Amino acid sequence: MPSPVCVDASLAVKLVLPEAYADQVWALWTKWEREGVERFAPTLWGYEVASVVRKYGHRGLLTPEEEHEALRLLLGLSIQLVDMASLHQDAWSLARELGMPVAYDAHYLLLAQILGAELWTGDRRLYNQVRGKLDYVKWIGDFRK
Numbered sequence: 001m002p003s004p005v006c007v008d009a010s011l012a013v014k015l016v017l018p019e020a021y022a023d024q025v026w027a028l029w030t031k032w033e034r035e036g037v038e039r040f041a042p043t044l045w046g047y048e049v050a051s052v053v054r055k056y057g058h059r060g061l062l063t064p065e066e067e068h069e070a071l072r073l074l075l076g077l078s079i080q081l082v083d084m085a086s087l088h089q090d091a092w093s094l095a096r097e098l099g100m101p102v103a104y105d106a107h108y109l110l111l112a113q114i115l116g117a118e119l120w121t122g123d124r125r126l127y128n129q130v131r132g133k134l135d136y137v138k139w140i141g142d143f144r145k
Helices: 009-015 022-035 044-058 064-075 085-098 104-115 124-130
Strands: 005-007 039-042 080-082 118-121 137-139
Touching: 005 104, 009 022, 009 044, 009 064, 009 118, 039 044, 039 104, 044 064, 044 104, 085 104, 104 118, 124 137
Parallel strands: 005 039, 005 118, 039 080, 118 137
Antiparallel strands: none
16 A cells, blocks of 8 residues: 655645646646545645635635635545644644744644655745755655656
8 A cells, every 4th residue: 555645735725726836736646546645634734725715715816606616626635634633732842843933834744754654745935944854745846747
């Protein structure tokens, strides 16, 4: 069985919203589907994708119908959400250790550590922040189809 992966919201939204690297995300997602790779994210993922879709709608980049459909598609993705409420302290500690200004991204990092999985992100800032420190973090811009 293939190793699981952790996916953050910045990666997933590229499947349904007009963002850079959408082609790479589609190619990677299709590969995972073909290989039966399980995808995981902290429950935080749902809050984040809903916020991104709402931001697109608020800015007039999506009609109300497109906004609704984008959220429906995202929430329907095959991603197992993991409740990390008991691990907030650990995520906070990891964020401090890495010098991160906020702790929510550390929940993704911690989940990937716990699962022994790669974390795939569409957030170059996050990737650059941990590059050379956490080799399990992968940026979609480096994926080659």
